[in-house]
Amino acid sequence: MLKDKTVVLGVTGSIAAYKAADIASKLVQAGARVEVVMTRAATEFVTPLTFRSITARPTVTGMFDLASEFSIEHVALAEAADLVLIAPATANIIAKLAAGIADDMLCCTVLATKAPIVLAPAMNVNMYHNPVTQENLAKLRSRGFSVVGPAYGRLASGEMGLGRLAEIREILESVRQVLGKRGDLAGKRIVVTAGGTQEPIDPVRHIGNRSSGKMGYAIAQAARDRGAEVVLITAPTALSDPVGMEVVHVQTSLQMREAVVKAIAGAHVLAMAAAVADYRPVAQSRSKIKKRADTLSLKLVRTPDILAEVEGEFIKIGFAAESEKLVENATEKLHRKNLDLIAANDITAADSGFDADTNRVVLIDAQGRAERLPLLPKSEVADRILDRARGLLAAER
Numbered sequence: 055m056l057k058d059k060t061v062v063l064g065v066t067g068s069i070a071a072y073k074a075a076d077i078a079s080k081l082v083q084a085g086a087r088v089e090v091v092m093t094r095a096a097t098e099f100v101t102p103l104t105f106r107s108i109t110a111r112p113t114v115t116g117m118f119d120l121a122s123e124f125s126i127e128h129v130a131l132a133e134a135a136d137l138v139l140i141a142p143a144t145a146n147i148i149a150k151l152a153a154g155i156a157d158d159m160l161c162c163t164v165l166a167t168k169a170p171i172v173l174a175p176a177m178n179v180n181m182y183h184n185p186v187t188q189e190n191l192a193k194l195r196s197r198g199f200s201v202v203g204p205a206y207g208r209l210a211s212g213e214m215g216l217g218r219l220a221e222i223r224e225i226l227e228s229v230r231q232v233l234g235k236r237g238d239l240a241g242k243r244i245v246v247t248a249g250g251t252q253e254p255i256d257p258v259r260h261i262g263n264r265s266s267g268k269m270g271y272a273i274a275q276a277a278r279d280r281g282a283e284v285v286l287i288t289a290p291t292a293l294s295d296p297v298g299m300e301v302v303h304v305q306t307s308l309q310m311r312e313a314v315v316k317a318i319a320g321a322h323v324l325a326m327a328a329a330v331a332d333y334r335p336v337a338q339s340r341s342k343i344k345k346r347a348d349t350l351s352l353k354l355v356r357t358p359d360i361l362a363e364v365e366g367e368f369i370k371i372g373f374a375a376e377s378e379k380l381v382e383n384a385t386e387k388l389h390r391k392n393l394d395l396i397a398a399n400d401i402t403a404a405d406s407g408f409d410a411d412t413n414r415v416v417l418i419d420a421q422g423r424a425e426r427l428p429l430l431p432k433s434e435v436a437d438r439i440l441d442r443a444r445g446l447l448a449a450e451r
């Protein structure tokens with residue numbers, strides 16, 4: 055989605071300015087054309103040469119900078135931008151933008167652009183909490199600016215508080231979300247489940263499985279980047295919460311069922327990539343079970359089949375984790391659970407299914423047509439599934 059997009063990266067005078075080099079690098083790696091505009095104060099922290107080396111483009115530092123092709127026409131950058139990202143954004147630039155001041159190249163660009171603007175504030179905790187900064191941020195938000203962060207943590211002053219630049223991952227996810235706002239899934243509500251449910255045995259043990267959540271998170275992120283309103287219902291994983299969506303944390307299959315039933319109202323698509331436990335202990339011991347006997351029997355009971363249970367005016371997509379008879383078993387599940395589409399993954403290969411970054415799936419529709427996808431990163435599998443969901447939604451109209 056960032057490929058061939060022009061991102062104007064504004065860098066202002068904060069100690070976090072050095073992190074902007076990493077942001078520029080990641081944007082370039084994602085295929086964006088990155089035009090860096092530094093304020094004078096920013097150049098005290100990092101040199102323009104750093105950004106020039108990363109972006110292979112001249113760094114703009116002033117309105118009358120003869121080395122820059124943009125200084126001739128001071129609004130040229132504003133017109134070229136698909137998105138303006140200011141990271142880090144100091145209290146000073148936030149105040150200037152809120153007041154409409156245009157006394158440097160970055161302010162002029164923001165004032166003149168029609169592109170969406172993302173701010174990633176970074177400053178001293180007291181400056182951030184100062185009512186004037188809060189008012190300025192509220193003003194900018196009401197004018198359509200997106201604000202990511204700041205994060206809580208240790209600040210340059212040694213104090214702890216809100217004021218750290220948001221994680222670079224979060225800033226980049228916000229950029230993707232904002233760029234994707236008018237994507238092909240805009241106006242659609244998509245509920246995604248991810249991870250493996252944990253069914254408690256006692257206070258310290260549970261029945262679980264090897265799902266990492268990567269497949270479900272990839273679908274949620276891809277849907278967000280295509281403009282959808284996303285609810286991600288996730289069992290415990292080691293992954294960070296994606297930005298720009300509602301994330302509901304659950305542990306057990308019963309909690310996941312409750313969350314799905316609640317989230318599904320008004321949804322257009324339900325995609326269940328979660329590995330829901332099929333059985334749970336009949337009862338959970340209140341105290342830790344002692345290892346006295348040589349053997350221990352656990353009585354298990356079936357969990358609710360969430361996907362089979364939920365019905366409504368939405369596209370139902372399931373996954374099938376299979377170790378044999380891939381298409382046959384998945385097709386049986388598709389019919390039994392009344393699905394529109396099922397993604398059958400072969401979990402015997404190391405590069406697909408559980409925990410891998412890639413997946414090899416066969417997409418089977420309600421007519422029994424099977425599309426065998428090659429080995430792809432989970433992010434691409436997610437997009438292929440969403441392409442099919444979009445097709446099914448269009449066919450319904």
Ligand code: PMT
Binds near residue numbers: 265269327330332371
């Ligand atoms: O999380 P990763 O490490 O990235 O791995 C991804 C994955 C392999 C977990 C994922 O791609 C996948 O296959 N998820 C479904 C695993 C599974 O539970 O398959 P199943 O065949 O048991 O279930 C079929 C479908 O019914 C699934 O969509 C499942 O979410 C749903 N189900 C299952 C049991 C149950 N009680 N309720 C359900 O809703």
